[in-house]
Amino acid sequence: MGHHSLISLLYQYGVDGSLENGKGYTAAELGTDKSKAQILALEAERKKKRNSEVFRNVNLKEVLTTELVGQRLAIEQVSSVVNRLEMGWTNCKHPMVLLFVGATGLGKTEMAKRLAQYLRGNSKTSFVHVNLSEYQTEHEAAKFIGSPPGYVGYSESGDGQLISLLAKNPKAVVLFDEADKAHPNVLTTLLQLFDEGRLTSGSGKSIDCPEAVFVLTANLAIDQIKDFGDGLRKFFSPQSIESGNNNRMQDYVHYFKSRLLHGPLKKAFKRDELLGRINELAIFLPFSKAEQRKLIETQLCQVRSLAAKNHGITLTWDSSLYDFLLKTFNQSYGARHMRHEIDRKVVNRLSTAFDEGLCRPGEFLHLELHPDLGDDSIKHMKDQRIRLCRISPLNTKEYLDIRFADFEELFRLEAS
Numbered sequence: 001m002g003h004h005s006l007i008s009l010l011y012q013y014g015v016d017g018s019l020e021n022g023k024g025y026t027a028a029e030l031g032t033d034k035s036k037a038q039i040l041a042l043e044a045e046r047k048k049k050r051n052s053e054v055f056r057n058v059n060l061k062e063v064l065t066t067e068l069v070g071q072r073l074a075i076e077q078v079s080s081v082v083n084r085l086e087m088g089w090t091n092c093k094h095p096m097v098l099l100f101v102g103a104t105g106l107g108k109t110e111m112a113k114r115l116a117q118y119l120r121g122n123s124k125t126s127f128v129h130v131n132l133s134e135y136q137t138e139h140e141a142a143k144f145i146g147s148p149p150g151y152v153g154y155s156e157s158g159d160g161q162l163i164s165l166l167a168k169n170p171k172a173v174v175l176f177d178e179a180d181k182a183h184p185n186v187l188t189t190l191l192q193l194f195d196e197g198r199l200t201s202g203s204g205k206s207i208d209c210p211e212a213v214f215v216l217t218a219n220l221a222i223d224q225i226k227d228f229g230d231g232l233r234k235f236f237s238p239q240s241i242e243s244g245n246n247n248r249m250q251d252y253v254h255y256f257k258s259r260l261l262h263g264p265l266k267k268a269f270k271r272d273e274l275l276g277r278i279n280e281l282a283i284f285l286p287f288s289k290a291e292q293r294k295l296i297e298t299q300l301c302q303v304r305s306l307a308a309k310n311h312g313i314t315l316t317w318d319s320s321l322y323d324f325l326l327k328t329f330n331q332s333y334g335a336r337h338m339r340h341e342i343d344r345k346v347v348n349r350l351s352t353a354f355d356e357g358l359c360r361p362g363e364f365l366h367l368e369l370h371p372d373l374g375d376d377s378i379k380h381m382k383d384q385r386i387r388l389c390r391i392s393p394l395n396t397k398e399y400l401d402i403r404f405a406d407f408e409e410l411f412r413l414e415a416s
């Protein structure tokens with residue numbers, strides 16, 4: 001048996017060519033030019049295969065449930081359609097197309113990113129984000145598609161932005177945000193892309209991408225989705241929403257999609273063909289009270305990790321903080337708004353304490369509520385209700401006197 005057949009055989013039996021011998025050399029470094037090239041190619045293939053096996057060991061539904069608060073229905077819908085694709089129950093000639101509908105800040109972008117990581121790994125090209133609200137006019141639409149020379153929006157390359165992004169990775173997960181705001185010409189291009197898995201630019205260049213995954217988002221039918229979510233939570237247990245097995249629940253979801261959601265979707269996208277190409281319409285529900293609480297907890301835990309990692313601080317808090325922060329939760333802005341509130345009320349407090357030299361790495365800090373004395377001076381300064389204290393080694397509390405910028409003074413200076 002020659003060298004090359006022997007190397008192939010070793011790889012067939014799972015040899016790891018990246019291991020070093022006693023002198024610190026890998027097999028490729030010891031080989032002749034020809035066998036070196038063969039080993040490097042087989043090694044690259046082995047790594048690729050191993051990485052994809054690592055991905056497959058985790059289940060998408062588990063990943064999404066761990067990373068996102070709530071959204072059990074959307075998680076169920078997306079993981080089932082991906083599961084069908086992976087198990088070979090979907091026509092592979094067309095790319096997979098998902099539509100995420102729901103209000104702002106409920107996790108649509110976050111889910112698309114997690115899906116990209118799960119399906120295509122962590123590389124920079126695995127996820128492409130295109131905001132279609134930037135392509136509302138004919139001129140902008142031409143930039144998206146790329147138009148022939150002499151036409152409106154013709155650019156030097158003539159290829160349009162999407163084609164160059166897809167050329168880097170034709171299997172990418174592409175998020176088309178605010179798809180309902182795109183110009184009709186953009187939607188026509190998308191229809192061809194979803195149908196044929198091929199994108200052709202104005203200059204005639206084309207790219208095949210039948211394995212790409214497209215996710216459209218739309219912030220529409222917000223009130224209808226809210227009412228639907230209330231009904232879903234009232235009539236069905238969290239388990240039936242999660243498992244998606246309950247036939248009555250599926251009928252309810254189907255009824256909602258076909259009778260109540262189809263109208264606003266058709267109005268926004270104008271054409272049934274486009275809606276017909278969508279493999280799954282995932283519905284993002286507003287957060288329930290319990291989910292809002294969980295979101296606050298998750299975000300406070302993220303602050304705690306940053307405090308520990310970047311400042312060596314151990315951070316704890318009273319559970320009374322949850323109810324206080326819950327009152328500030330604004331459903332209309334979703335999780336994004338809660339993050340801003342926590343930045344303003346908690347992170348700001350911590351960073352100011354550090355800037356003023358009131359605390360140091362290695363210390364234990366605790367957040368709690370200032371007692372509500374009904375005192376007007378505190379009532380109108382809602383942000384000051386949270387106070388920060390240092391816990392000494394003897395477990396005593398020392399309240400930190402944080403001096404925030406005197407905004408009244410600043411405004412006076414601005415006005416003068």
Ligand SMILES: Nc1ncnc2c1ncn2[C@@H]1O[C@H](COP(=O)(O)OP(=O)(O)OP(=O)(O)O)[C@@H](O)[C@H]1O
Binds near residue numbers: 068070104105111339
């Ligand atoms: N369900 C959720 N669980 C945990 N974090 C969330 C959730 N939804 C949103 N977030 C957090 O809130 C921020 C905004 O979320 P995201 O961008 O996914 O919202 P969106 O639904 O895409 O909103 P928009 O419609 O405005 O684009 C992100 O930092 C995200 O991590």
Ligand SMILES: [Mg+2]
Binds near residue numbers: 217
């Ligand atoms: Mg988004």
